[in-house]
Amino acid sequence: MWKGVVVAYIVVALCYFPVALIGYWMFGNAVKDNILLSLERPAWLIATANMFVVVHVIGSYQIYAMPVFDMIETVLVKKLNFKPSFLLRFVSRNIYVGLTMFIAITFPFFGGLLGFFGGFVFAPTTYFLPCIMWLAIYKPRKYSLSWWANWVSIFLGVLLMIVAPIGGLRTIILQAKDYKFYS
Numbered sequence: 001m002w003k004g005v006v007v008a009y010i011v012v013a014l015c016y017f018p019v020a021l022i023g024y025w026m027f028g029n030a031v032k033d034n035i036l037l038s039l040e041r042p043a044w045l046i047a048t049a050n051m052f053v054v055v056h057v058i059g060s061y062q063i064y065a066m067p068v069f070d071m072i073e074t075v076l077v078k079k080l081n082f083k084p085s086f087l088l089r090f091v092s093r094n095i096y097v098g099l100t101m102f103i104a105i106t107f108p109f110f111g112g113l114l115g116f117f118g119g120f121v122f123a124p125t126t127y128f129l130p131c132i133m134w135l136a137i138y139k140p141r142k143y144s145l146s147w148w149a150n151w152v153s154i155f156l157g158v159l160l161m162i163v164a165p166i167g168g169l170r171t172i173i174l175q176a177k178d179y180k181f182y183s
Contacts, residue, residue, distance in 0.1 A: 034111075061097075069093050106182075109175040115168025119161050127157025 023035045032038045036053070039046050072092050076082040104110055131150040140146040 065093075065096070068096065072096060109172050109179070112168045112171030112175060115171060116165045117168070119164025119166075119168060123157055123161040123164060127160060128154040129157075131157070 019035060023031050023038070027035075027038050030038070036046055036049055069089075069092070073084070073089060076088060076092060077084050082088050107113065131153045134140075135147070135150050138146075140150070
């Protein structure tokens with residue numbers, strides 16, 4: 001499993017870092033939340049990239065929303081006494097997806113919201129809580145490479161957890177000043 005995780009992180013890094021670095025190099029601070037909106041040509045490349053984004057979001061949304069789906073279905077079955085069935089699952093999941101889509105359409109400053117909530121949720125669970133658990137479980141030798149790598153990741157993760165919500169809130173405030181709902 002360890003080899004699989006290492007390969008997965010390498011593949012993710014090879015996909016995301018070039019886009020981030022080249023996007024910043026080309027557009028600087030003027031790059032939009034969705035880098036594809038910053039591009040102007042070639043049209044076939046933009047269309048292909050958008051198609052891949054749709055495929056990626058469809059797959060990842062199902063994975064990340066699974067705990068929410070389970071929680072909704074548990075409440076419906078145990079608290080509200082619905083009978084577990086395919087129809088219940090189909091309707092409850094589609095209502096949830098429709099609700100999240102409505103929120104995303106209503107508040108288009110999604111990048112700011114992602115930065116704001118991501119700092120509170122994704123930074124701890126992705127960057128520093130796993131390192132804390134690793135240090136607590138495996139107890140590497142003090143000042144070893146593993147010990148230093150984990151503490152640097154913890155420090156950077158906590159820093160990200162502090163800075164990301166501030167940047168996200170700033171983005172929301174700047175974009176919300178001129179925003180008119182459904183215009």
